[in-house]
Amino acid sequence: MxxxxxxxxxxxxxxxxxxxxxxxxxxxxxxxxxxxxxxxxxxxxxxxxxxxxxxxxxxxxxxxxxxxxxxxxxxxxxxxxxxxxxxxxxxxxxxxxxxxxxxxxxxxxxxxxxxxxxxxxxxxxxxxxxxxxxxxxxxxxxxxxxxxxxxxxxxxxxxxxxxxxxxxxxxxxxxxxxxxxxxxxxxxxxxSPAERLAEAELRAERLLERNRLARELHDSIGHALTVTVLQAGAAREVGDPAFAAKALEVIEETGRRAMDDLERTLVLLREAPDGTATENPGVEHLSSLFDTARAAGNPVDASIDVPAGVLPGVLSRESYRIVQEGLTNALKYAPGELVSVRIAVRDGRLELRCANLLRNDSRARGGSSARGAAPGGRGGKGLRGIRERAILLGGEATAGSAGTAGTAGRSGGGAGPGEWVLAVRLPLRLGS
Structure with missing residues (x-):
């Protein structure tokens, strides 16, 4: 040619x-x-x-x-x-x-x-x-x-x-x-080799930061949407004006917190030097999170045994997000059931446990969600995000039915109602 x-x-x-x-x-x-x-x-x-x-x-x-x-x-x-x-x-x-x-x-x-x-x-x-x-x-x-x-x-x-x-x-x-x-x-x-290594580390840090921001958005916005949908549906079904007014109040407060979380995330994305957004929530802000879950219809039994000043800032913030994801799961899959939250410091480790009773129609969550996939193939990102948070902080996270929470990959089994448990253990000294 x-x-x-x-x-x-x-x-x-x-x-x-x-x-x-x-x-x-x-x-x-x-x-x-x-x-x-x-x-x-x-x-x-x-x-x-x-x-x-x-x-x-x-x-x-x-x-x-x-x-x-x-x-x-x-x-x-x-x-x-x-x-x-x-x-x-x-x-x-x-x-x-x-x-x-x-x-x-x-x-x-x-x-x-x-x-x-x-x-x-x-x-x-x-x-x-x-x-x-x-x-x-x-x-x-x-x-x-x-x-x-x-x-x-x-x-x-x-x-x-x-x-x-x-x-x-x-x-x-x-x-x-x-x-x-x-x-x-x-x-x-x-x-030089040192410059190539620094560039590789910078790319890794940027990727981790993107993953962290994705988790922040998933946890905060997902929780807010779950509470909003449940409150709106309950208000429509009940038809009580007083209940509807309370539901609207919860929706307003939840939406305001979600907007604050979104603003914090956008500040990080824009790399704004002044950081005009409010401070990231920590363990000290969990009470308002529990109130939101109670207003949505799930009673919360909470016990927080953490001395003041013991938790580093990053552990406090990540603990808040982990508990938030646990409550979101409970609101989704076990509406109206009691949620038990235990947070304590033992032997140089922070232990978090979020448990709730499973209804018969939601027991599949214990197995499939523990492996990172929600029933019907929807979701599972929250549990994966919790494990990623725990690994980055040098700890571990398990999720599943009460009998298998320690081996969070197996199904719950059995025919009667069971308890679904999210357990996270984090070292107080990062990197240990």
Whole structure:
């Protein structure tokens, strides 16, 4: 198959010569040549000196000067940003844009600067020589560069035909010089192992933060919607104006707390520096959560044996969310049943237990939800979120019927009413 320009394709030996990346890299090469030329004009100069002497002194001066400049930490960042813009790498992450932090970074930066200027100088001199030769070929003059003249063997007929060939060869010289410069940048300006590790840790932290925000939204908004739906349904069924007024009051209060939770989450998403939202709720705010559950029709028997100031802030906040999810499950699957909540500190661990009686029509929750899937395939994210919270805090969480809560993967079994238990154990010292 023959590719033609009309087909939208271009021969492989022509396409690189017309690519924008080639000319961006050419500009990057010429910057190194201009630097060498400026230094040469200042010192050692060219007056009454031979070419060999000029080159020897220029190389020595440039190498020393570039090595000293590479000691400045910001130089690595400046070179990385410039290389990303002009060398057009396939992936910008292959070239670091961070300041030097170690002596190894400084040594690599020095090698990059010296190699860049050297390659750029060769390319720059080649550019002038080729353009001079092309001018001489097209005009028939004997114009020379650096003492080099065109051979007289080229007749008048061949000179104009030789110019395009010379330009074509020079174009490919620029293409390969740019590719070599890019390879040098990736080899010498690439992120160090420490930087790659820091980047990986940052990505992991961002992923964990996203998961945490998802859990926050699921727990707080899910709880609020559950209470709202139950209260609205009960008010419609009962038909008592006094009961309806109380239900509306509970819905209003629950919605207000959900809006506060949503505002806190949005502040985190927007990374607002002032943090205008209210403080995250902790164990001390559980009483209002219990009142909401009682107003929804589920009696709550709560016992909180936690001395003041014992719980770290993160444990207090996570405990609130865990109890909130336990109450939400009880409201969903065992409406009207007693919910028992026990929170205590024993042997250097925080123990949370949320239990409620199961009705006959909701006993499947003990097995399937314990494995992370609610009846009918809906939900289960709350229990998975609780386990994730517990694992991140160095603890453990189990959920299931009273006989299997310790092995939260097996079904409850039996025919009569049973008790469903959510048990969480967290160390007071994080990471232990």
């Amino acid at each position: 023959v590719l033609t320009w009309q087909d939208g394709a271009m021969p492989r030996f022509i396409a690189p010569l017309l690519a924008g990346a080639t000319y961006a890299r050419w500009l990057h090469l010429l910057i190194g040549w201009v630097f060498a030329g400026v230094v040469l004009m200042i010192y050692p100069g060219t007056y009454r000196k031979g070419l060999a002497e000029i080159l020897a002194q220029s190389v020595a001066v440039d190498a020393v000067l570039l090595a000293l400049v590479a000691l400045v930490p910001a130089m690595r960042r400046a070179e990385g940003v410039q290389a990303r813009l002009l060398l057009v790498p396939d992936r910008e992450e292959d070239i670091a844009a961070e300041p030097s932090r170690t002596w190894a970074d400084r040594r690599r930066t020095a090698a990059w600067l010296i190699g860049r200027v050297a390659l750029g100088t060769v390319t720059g001199f080649a550019s002038v020589a080729v353009l001079t030769a092309v001018y001489a070929l097209l005009t028939g003059s004997d114009t020379a560069f650096a003492g080099l003249r065109l051979p007289h063997a080229l007749g008048r007929f061949w000179r104009p035909l030789t110019a395009p060939v010379l330009l074509f060869g020079y174009g490919w010289l620029v293409v390969w010089a740019g590719r070599l410069q890019l390879a040098m940048a990736i080899g010498l300006l690439s992120p």
